[in-house]
Amino acid sequence: MxxxxxxxxxxxxxxxxxxxxxxxxxxxxxxxxxxxxxxxxxxxxxSLLFKRDSSFTIGPDTAKVQLVEYFDPACEGCAKFHPYVKEILKQYKDDIQLVLRYAPLHEGSEKIAVILEATKKQDMFLEALEMSYKYQQSWAGHSGHNLNNLLQIISNLGLDMKKLVEDVKSPEIQNVVMKDIEDMKKLGIRKTPSFYVNGKPLQQFGLQNLKDLIQSEIDK
Incomplete structure (x- = not known):
């Protein structure tokens, strides 16, 4: 070679x-x-399991902690725990964002969720939610819910009820609730309220446990 x-x-x-x-x-x-x-x-x-574009939020998107609550408007525990959630928001201020998602586990509660979703069209969602909690015993029942009573209660907020009734029929509104139900099922939620802090589930329900989980995320 x-x-x-x-x-x-x-x-x-x-x-x-x-x-x-x-x-x-x-x-x-x-x-x-x-x-x-x-x-x-x-x-x-x-991330869509915790927050969608349609989700109602309180607090900045830049917050260190994303607190997601899956709730049922007919749930007595949700109504009783709501004031504590408001206290947490005040305590942590800009460090936390609350995301409210529907988990209508009680029979017929999906209809209530649709009504509440429709109030967003008039920027009255939080007011309607709190009013429904306050007078929950007047419309919620284990054998079924009294929709007329609920509509009468939230009408005192000054809502355009004719518009609300039309909005309730909207496929867009109904789809938001259905998406929340789908996400709820994917997460395996069987009780309300169910909380997630930066995607981490609150394993043992309790106010102090929730605060501890939030604080641990803020301290990171």
Whole structure:
């Protein structure tokens, strides 16, 4: 074998090695990119279980803590715990954002959720929710809910009731509640209120336990 042939063979080997290395790193790069894109997509999908664009929020999006409450408007525990949630919001101020999601576990509660969702069209959701909690015993029942009583109660807020009745029929409004129900089922929620702090479920229900979980996230 001539010296020239030997040099040519070495050159071919070097080029082959460079090509193989390039292919290896190319595959690795695209695999990494693919995995990254999948992770981002999964993260976005997971985040929807806690907050959707339609979700009612109190507090800044930049808050350190996202407190998600899945509630049933007919739930006695939700009504009793609501004032404590308001105290938590005052205590932590800009460090927390509350996200309210529907979990209508009581029979017929999805109709109440639709009514409350419709009040958003008149910027009266929180007022309607608190009014429904305050007079819960007047309209909520284990064998069924008295929708007329609830409508009469929230009408005292000065709502345009004709518009509200029309908005309740809207597929857009009903779809929001259905999406919350779907997310509730994916999370396996079987009781209300159910709380999540930065995606972490409150394992043992209780005011102090909730505050401890929030504080641990703020301290990070």
């Amino acid at each position: 001539t010296k020239k042939s030997t040099m040519q063979n070495k050159t071919i080997i070097i080029i082959s090695i460079i090509v193989l290395i390039s292919i290896f790193f190319g595959i690795k790069y695209f695999y990494t990119q693919s995995q990254s894109e999948k992770a981002i997509a999964l993260s976005k999908k997971q």
